Amino acid sequence: MKNLQRTSEEWKRLLTKSGVKPTKSMGQNFLTETRVVEEIVEAAGVVPGDLVIEIGPGMGILTRQLLTAGAEVIGVELDRELAVLLRKDLAGIDTFTLVEQDARYLDPAAITGGRDYQVVANLPYSVASVILRNLMESSQPPTSMTVMVQKEVAERMTADPGDMSLLSLATDLYTEAEIVLIVPKEVFLPPPKIESAVVRLVTRPGLPGSHESRERMFALATMAFQRKRKTLGNGLSMGLGIPKADIDMILHGVDIDATRRPQTLGVAEWIRIAEALP
Numbered sequence: 233m234k235n236l237q238r239t240s241e242e243w244k245r246l247l248t249k250s251g252v253k254p255t256k257s258m259g260q261n262f263l264t265e266t267r268v269v270e271e272i273v274e275a276a277g278v279v280p281g282d283l284v285i286e287i288g289p290g291m292g293i294l295t296r297q298l299l300t301a302g303a304e305v306i307g308v309e310l311d312r313e314l315a316v317l318l319r320k321d322l323a324g325i326d327t328f329t330l331v332e333q334d335a336r337y338l339d340p341a342a343i344t345g346g347r348d349y350q351v352v353a354n355l356p357y358s359v360a361s362v363i364l365r366n367l368m369e370s371s372q373p374p375t376s377m378t379v380m381v382q383k384e385v386a387e388r389m390t391a392d393p394g395d396m397s398l399l400s401l402a403t404d405l406y407t408e409a410e411i412v413l414i415v416p417k418e419v420f421l422p423p424p425k426i427e428s429a430v431v432r433l434v435t436r437p438g439l440p441g442s443h444e445s446r447e448r449m450f451a452l453a454t455m456a457f458q459r460k461r462k463t464l465g466n467g468l469s470m471g472l473g474i475p476k477a478d479i480d481m482i483l484h485g486v487d488i489d490a491t492r493r494p495q496t497l498g499v500a501e502w503i504r505i506a507e508a509l510p
């Protein structure tokens with residue numbers, strides 16, 4: 233595949249010349265350093281012929297790097313003005329298609345024709361976790377996702393028991409996740425307030441528990457995290473309206489100490505609780 237990439241200076245000039253006014257509500261912090269997109273595509277392990285869904289291609293800096301690596305790219309962009317610009321800019325490249333849609337409601341099966349795909353993206357930060365969750369729960373989840381998010385979100389996603397949250401629980405349920413790159417603010421236009429990080433999430437082949445027990449797990453964990461200063465026994469008893477002694481007995485039955493805090497539990501333990509509770 234021929235090199236479609238532009239230099240960092242060319243990207244900065246193009247952004248200024250295009251008249252695009254980046255909006256905060258759409259998380260428009262554009263990358264301008266080619267070195268960073270090279271690193272993202274390398275971390276994603278893209279090889280020629282791979283199908284990649286890129287959420288929010290924007291001006292296309294990452295898109296061009298993916299195409300250069302030989303990927304077939306489907307961009308999903310919500311901003312009408314950017315979509316028009318990008319279609320024009322990449323006209324004639326038959327390995328690129330653009331879908332104008334809100335990625336929070338994307339049904340990947342409808343655009344991949346059932347083919348395996350991975351996701352590579354510099355995500356709009358305010359809706360990043362909603363987009364990731366929608367993809368993981370879709371009828372055709374990606375094989376992997378290599379995505380840029382705020383550094384603190386990346387840290388929460390990859391947290392271990394002791395520092396768990398609903399986000400790390402969901403991440404760990406569906407994927408094996410690691411932070412592969414820390415990205416400074418200065419490589420974006422406009423620069424965001426805080427540092428960013430690229431997380432690589434590899435989809436787990438089989439999920440623990442039944443669909444029903446996973447749904448129940450999230451409902452219980454949400455309840456417990458809403459009262460995360462309380463012990464697990466107290467939090468669940470209050471949330472479910474079940475006497476504390478009964479909850480303690482159920483937790484004891486699945487070998488979980490009722491005095492623990494919700495942030496100390498891993499996915500397997502939550503599934504055990506979900507399957508034991510009435």
Ligand code: SAM
Nearest residue numbers: 258261262263288289290310311334335354356
């Ligand atoms: N990929 C480009 C880059 O790295 O420079 C742009 C990344 S920018 C952080 C996020 C992009 O997502 C913007 O192009 C924005 O318009 C788009 N976007 C925002 N919300 C979206 C949504 N709900 N669905 C799809 N795209 C969205």
